[in-house]
Amino acid sequence: MTTTQTSGIAFLKGHGTENDFVIVPDADNAIELPAAVVARICDRRAGIGGDGMLHVVRSAAHPEARAMADEAEWFMDYRNADGSVAEMCGNGVRVFARYLEHAGHISAGEVAIATRSGVKRVHLDKDGSVTVAMGRARLPEDGVTVTVDGRSWPARNVNMGNPHAVAFVESLDHAGDLFTEPPYAPAEVFPDGVNIEFVADRGTRHVAMRVHERGASETRSCGTGACAVAVATARRDGVDPSVSGEPVAYTVDVLGGSLTITEHPDGEVEMTGPAVIVAEGTIDPAWLADH
Numbered sequence: 001m002t003t004t005q006t007s008g009i010a011f012l013k014g015h016g017t018e019n020d021f022v023i024v025p026d027a028d029n030a031i032e033l034p035a036a037v038v039a040r041i042c043d044r045r046a047g048i049g050g051d052g053m054l055h056v057v058r059s060a061a062h063p064e065a066r067a068m069a070d071e072a073e074w075f076m077d078y079r080n081a082d083g084s085v086a087e088m089c090g091n092g093v094r095v096f097a098r099y100l101e102h103a104g105h106i107s108a109g110e111v112a113i114a115t116r117s118g119v120k121r122v123h124l125d126k127d128g129s130v131t132v133a134m135g136r137a138r139l140p141e142d143g144v145t146v147t148v149d150g151r152s153w154p155a156r157n158v159n160m161g162n163p164h165a166v167a168f169v170e171s172l173d174h175a176g177d178l179f180t181e182p183p184y185a186p187a188e189v190f191p192d193g194v195n196i197e198f199v200a201d202r203g204t205r206h207v208a209m210r211v212h213e214r215g216a217s218e219t220r221s222c223g224t225g226a227c228a229v230a231v232a233t234a235r236r237d238g239v240d241p242s243v244s245g246e247p248v249a250y251t252v253d254v255l256g257g258s259l260t261i262t263e264h265p266d267g268e269v270e271m272t273g274p275a276v277i278v279a280e281g282t283i284d285p286a287w288l289a290d291h
Helices: 035-042 090-102 223-236 285-289
Strands: 009-016 019-025 052-058 074-080 109-115 118-124 129-136 144-148 151-159 163-168 195-203 206-213 248-254 257-263 268-274 276-283
Touching: 009 090, 019 090, 035 052, 035 074, 052 090, 074 090, 090 109, 090 118, 090 129, 090 223, 090 268, 090 276, 129 223, 144 163, 151 223, 163 223, 195 223, 206 223, 223 248, 223 257, 223 268, 276 285
Parallel strands: 019 052, 074 109, 163 195, 206 248
Antiparallel strands: 009 019, 009 276, 052 074, 109 118, 118 129, 129 268, 144 151, 151 163, 195 206, 248 257, 257 268
16 A cells, blocks of 8 residues: 555645535545545645545445445545545535546546445536436435524434435524534434534525534535435425426525536435636645644
């Protein structure tokens, strides 16, 4: 294994609706990325800065993805900004696909990407948008109550391969500063932590959200969170495509732009939005060693 302390790391920077990521290409899974190193690289003042890291590995080279290698050549080994491992990141998988195109590994069209929550089907549109088949939402019955500055709201439990608690509020200002995780109870509903979305109505099938992402504080956007919000809003509105037989689409505004979320009668949730590569370079090995 190549150690991060003795060699530089090639990287790129990208974002999807301003949810930004450090991208580390490592086809052979040869770079050691302990949590402390990931957190150092994602630090916005002392490092490159990002809401998370996209470690790009061939599925056959990663023990967590080998079983998916026949279906998806590439594995998104996603890390939160604090270095912890995450199951899935919706904006991240769009940026991951954009990187694969940028690097010449794929061209516009369909691609399968392995993640810890399964294989995701991605379509790169010629207009620059990227659509991801995010899988089906699970709606466990056990929700929580979220509290901010003395106000409390019931939050719906929605799982998009990672856990979300969706609370509907009159104003997004009610979410507070979101620097720290808003308290919720009962805590045992989410033993591994949770992403918490605050949602306000903007119009017919149009909502806005703010989010505290597990392991990353408030972010400008959260793709799986937008999917969870759309599904939770549809159910609140009495809409269920599996019953009506018709797909339903919601526009979800995030701080960094807008995403279109479509839920189909078979339960599949699709997310469409932008993905941009903005820079690339090499991390100084001396800087990596000095920590």
